[in-house]
Amino acid sequence: GESVGLHLPTLSVQEGDNSIINCAYSNSASDYFIWYKQESGKGPQFIIDIRSNMDKRQGQRVTVLLNKTVKHLSLQIAATQPGDSAVYFCAENESHGNNRLAFGKGNQVVVIP
């Protein structure tokens, strides 16, 4: 069957380099954001999240940056590895309580060994 990554913007990155994946969101009322990673044939996997009262959050080899002024979210992956090859997409939650997320379509990351 077709891969979820088909027709998505693709970022090709050399192994060991840093990757930056971008996401624009539309709802200024959104106050919680999540990055997911999805490998072929698997379900989306939580990577990192950030709330709107922060502009940066770091995890293991990943950093999320939030710019509320321009409604932009980015995911930085340090020292990209072959296992980082996947589709990455952002999600936003505009309110607490109903736990409904809106998902972006994603970006395909291809790591070149």
Add this chain to the structure above:
Amino acid sequence: DAGITQSPRHKVTETGTPVTLRCHQTENHRYMYWYRQDPGHGLRLIHYSYGVKDTDKGEVSDGYSVSRSKTEDFLLTLESATSSQTSVYFCAISEPATDTQYFGPGTRLTVL
């Protein structure tokens, strides 16, 4: 995998037949969701549940129904499958305190 299983993992069926997909969680989370994922689209919400017997529609609910009789199980039913329902279906769970949703491994459904 956050304690989420989906069954079956793959299914091929014919137009007009009923299909039920099962999502099972061991986390005792209150919220459960069904999404479909198609090339060119992000994840789209079909139905969700905010407790036993409490469900509501998502953005693409036509042709689907759900039931939740126990905290751990959330069933998605296609009463009469159509070719447009060929997709990969994901179940997710969340804990209200964090808002993060965790996903199951998916079910690939093909309707011929």
